[in-house]
Amino acid sequence: MPWPDPVSLEGEFASLVPLQEDHADALALASGDGEVWRAWYTNVPAPADVAAEIARRLGEQRAGRMLPFTVLDQAGVPAGMTTYMNIDATSPRVEIGSTWYAKRVQRTSLNTQCKRLLLAHAFESLGCIAVEFRTSSYNRASRRAIERIGAKADGILRNHSRHQNGTLRDTCVYSILDSEWPGVKAQLDHMLGFDAP
Template sequence: MGFLDPVTLLGREVRLEPLTSDHAGGLADAARLDQVWGLWYTSAPEADRMRADIDAKLARAATGEMLPFAVLRPDGVPVGVTTYLHPLPAVPAVEIGMTWLAASARRTAINTEAKKLLLGNAFEAWGCRRVAFRTTWLNLRSREAIERIGATFEGRIRNDRVMRDGTVTDSAQYSITDAEWPAVRQHLRHLLSR
């Protein structure tokens, strides 16, 4: 399997499968339930824009810019999206981001296990030296979640993000390195066992 080749990642609490247009209806339903797009700092599209959002991600995936996943509960119901993006094959390194989850999946084992699967694939299958995370500076819930999984805060990147409404804002940058991965993996296993 090559760097950024599509892969399905399976856990006990979550299934990550390459995003397709077939996921549009279920993801629109997930977004519609709690109107996740109403959180101005998220990357979640409005329910009626889900197909267009998926098409845009698939177009970027076709150029090697990203690898988007549908986040599915064990029963196959879509509850969100997450993405590998900003690949640097020469390093190798990648970012995990553009993640949004329905309210029913937030602060559950779904997100923790999804990150464990994505990190494991990046470090163990692709040999990444670094996996980065960025979130909007004001998205305190996402920043707490990233820190909870064991990523190291690297700094505030100023004026690097344009939101849907045109607002320019800052990002919080985090990463996990290959040297840190064994301890982070153990930490994630511990979180999932509780």
């Protein structure tokens, strides 16, 4: 199996487990919750397309380009997907992306917990020198969330790709460096209430 190895990451508000084909039905329900797949500037699979998206991500994993996870909520119910992608084992560095959540868990501690788990594993276990985030310039909620956890803007890749509706996408690129991780970790712990006396 290409680097990095599949792993389960457990937190108080959310957990991450390796994506599997048998997660399809539960993830289709999550995708349908709030019809999150209808946002034109994201690439969330429609419920009918979830199985194909799982197959695609697992294929990318076999090729060493992605490590996909199923996101579980506090009760252990699948609530979305996230991945390490654009994997560079030589540097080493990864991007956290292709993330989506059911509406029922949006604006909860779930996303903060997921980022805390993924960043800690990237910096503390995988030895990454940087972790990257990318999002459409139109996805203001995603941009705010990325900035809120302490990632710094690297720039904008103009006409970088296309949205699912065919329009051109400007991609906003952010990153966190290994030297910045202690401060970002403290911020995430504060956001999750882990630094309370």
